Amino acid sequence: MLPKRVIGILTWRQGQRFGEPDYLRKLVLAGQKLGAEIYLFSHQDVHGKEKKIRGFVPKAGGGWTSRWFPWPEVVIDRYRRRVPEYIRMRNSDLFFFANSPFSKKWRVTQLLAKDERVKRWIPETHLYEKKKMTSMLARYPLVYVKPGNGSGGKSILRVAAVGKEYALSGRDKQYQVHTARLDSKAAVENWVGRWVAEQRIADGNFLVQQGLDLGLIPNHVADVRVLIQKDAEGEWSVTGSGVRIGEPGSSTSNLHGGGRAVPFVPLIESCFGRRQAPHTIRECHLLAHEVASTLEDYFGRMMEFGLDIGVDVNGQVWLIEVNPKPGREVFRQIGELDTYAKAIERPVQFALYLARSRQNRMAPEKVRRAGV
Template sequence: MRQKRVIGILTWREGQRFSEPDYLRRLVKAGWKLGAEVYVFSHQDVNAKERRIKGFTPKTGGGWESKSYPWPDVVIDRYRKRVPQYMKLRHSGLFDFANSPFSKKWRVTQLLAEDERVSRWVPETYVYTKGKVMAMLRRHPLLYIKPGNGTGGRSILKVAAVGKQYQLQGRDKQYGKHQVRVDNAAAVENWVKRWVTKQRISDGNFLVQQGLDLALMPNRVADVRLLIQKDGDGLWDVTGCGVRMGASGSSTSNLHGGGKAIPFEAFMTKRFGEDGAQRILDECHTMAHRIAHTLEERFGRMMEFGLDIGVDVSGRAWLIEVNPKPGREVFRQMGSMDTYAEAIARPMKFALYIARNGEGLPEKKRKGAG
C-alpha cells in the first residue's frame, strides 16, 4: 500500500504559540482532507541527523499536540520573522520547499520598476533619503511614506497637497491615528524625518511612493486584494479578488484599521459600469500573471502572491504591493466562503503536486534572494 505524502509547514513558534494559528489549523486540515500527512514545525524542531521532525497538529477543541514525524516530502514556508535560525535553516538545503526565499519590499519594487513587462503598473518609488520628499512633491500632489518591511498598514503616512498647505495623516506602529497640517514642503520634510525615526519597524528603511487617488467613494480609500496561486497542476491561476474599503477618513484601506471587504464586481460596476469593471478585472488578472512569472524567474519556484492593487479615479490599475506569504481573510470577510476554502487548499494541492511529480521551477540561489 502506498504511503501518504508528507507535507511540513514551517512557521515561527514559541512553546505552543504560533504565528497565524487559525490559518495554520485550516491549512493542516485541508491537507488531511486531500489525503496527506501534514504537520506544523519550527526551526528548533528539526533533527537532521535522524531525519525526524517534532511536528504539531491541531487538537479537537483547541490547542496543539506534538509527536515525532517523518521527514517531509515538501515544506510550505509560512515563517514571517527573519530570525537568524530561520534564515540558516531556509538556506541549508535540507528541504524541498514549495516557495523560494523572497526579498525585501524595496528590492522587489525596484526589480519590477526596471522590467518593461510590468513597469507600467508600478508607481514611482524611492528609498527615503533627506530631500526626497520635497523632490517628489514637486511632481506628485500625493505621496505615501511607508516602511519597506511593514505589514498591516502600520507606520504608513499619507502626504497630500491641499491648496497651499499639506495634510499629513497616518497610523503609527500601534495603529494610533495622527493628523496634522503644515504650510510648506520644508515643514513636511521635517515632519516626515521625525516620523521615519520614530515609526521605523526593527531596522528597516522607509519608501517614498507616488500617491494614487484611490478615493472611489467620498472620504474613503479603496484598493483591490488579489490572490494568485499555483493550482494542483502547478499552474498559476487567480483564485479571487475583493475590494478593501477603508474606514471613513482613514488614509489606508487596511482591514486592521477598520476597513471592510466588498465583492469586486459589485463595487467596481457601481463606480465604472459593467464594461469598465470587466476591463479593470482583466487588467488586474494580466498584471497578476505577469508579475508572478517575472518574480518566479528571479527568485525561483513560488507558490502564491497577494497583490494589493490600487484602482485610481480614472479606472487605471496600479501595483501597490506584492506579498509572497499573503493572508486570505478578504474572502471570508466578504462572505465568499468557497473562494476562501480554495485559497487555503491550493497551497496543499500545489505541495502535493510537487511531491508527486518533483516538477516546477527549483529554488534558485541568486544574488538578492532572501
C-alpha cells in the first residue's frame, strides 16, 4: 500500500481555539476522505530541528485532538492574522506552500488597474487623503470609503449625493450601523475624516472608490461572489457563483452584516432577461479567470480567489474586491450543497496534485544522484 500524502493546514490557534473552526473541520474531513494524512497546525506547533509537527484533527464528538505528525509535503495557508510569527514562517523556506503570500488591497488594486488584461473592470480607486472625497464626489454621485486591510464588510462607508445633500451610511468594526445626512462636501470631508481615524485597523490605510449603482433590487445593494479555484489537475476553474443581497438601506451586501444569498443565474435572468443574461454570466467568469491568472503572474502560485463582482443596473461588470482566502458559505445558504462540498474539497485536491507533481519532478534527480 502506498503511503498517504501528508498535507498541513497552517492557521491561527490559541489553545484549542482556531480561526474559522467550522470550515477547517470540514476541510480536514474532506482531505481524509480523499486519502490524505491531513492536519491543522499553527506557528507554535512547528519543531523544525526534529522535522515534526504537533498537529490537530477533529474528534468525532466535537473538539480537537492533537499528536505528532510527519512533516507536510504541501501546506495550505489559511492563516488570517498578520502576526510577526506567521510572517517569519511565511518568509522562511521551511514549507512548500500551495498558495503564495498576497498583498494589501491598495497594491492589488494598483496592479490590476494598470494591467491591460483586466483594467477595464476596475472602478477608479485612490488612497484616502484630505480633499480626495471632494474631488471624487465632483465626478461620481456615489463614492465608497473602505479599509485597505479590512474584511467582512466592516468599516465600509457609502456616500451618496441626494439632491443637494449627501447621505452617509456604514457599519463600524462591530457591525453597528451609522448614518448621517450632510449639506456640503466640506461637512462630508470632516465626517469621513473622523470615520477613517476611528475605524483604522492598526497601520492600515483607507481607500476611496468610485461607487457603482448595484441596486438590481430596489433599496438593496447586491453583488456577485465568484469562487475560482485550482482543480485536481492544477487548472483554474470557476467552482460556483452566488449573489449576496444586503439588508434594506445597508451600504454593503456582506452576509456577516445581515445580508442574504440567492442563486446567481435566476437573479441575472430576472434583471436582464434570458437573452442578455448569458453574456453577463460569461463576462463574470472571464473576469475571474483573467484576474486569477494576472495575480498569479504578480504574486506566484495561488490556489483560490473569492471575487466580489458588481453588476450595475446597466449590466456593466466591475471588480469590487479580491480575497485570496475566501469563505464559501454563500453556496450553503443558496442550497447548492454539491457546489459547497466541491468548494471545500478543491484546496485539498490541488495540494495533492502539487505533492504528486513534486515527487515526479524529484524522482529523476534521485536517480541521477544514485549514479544510475
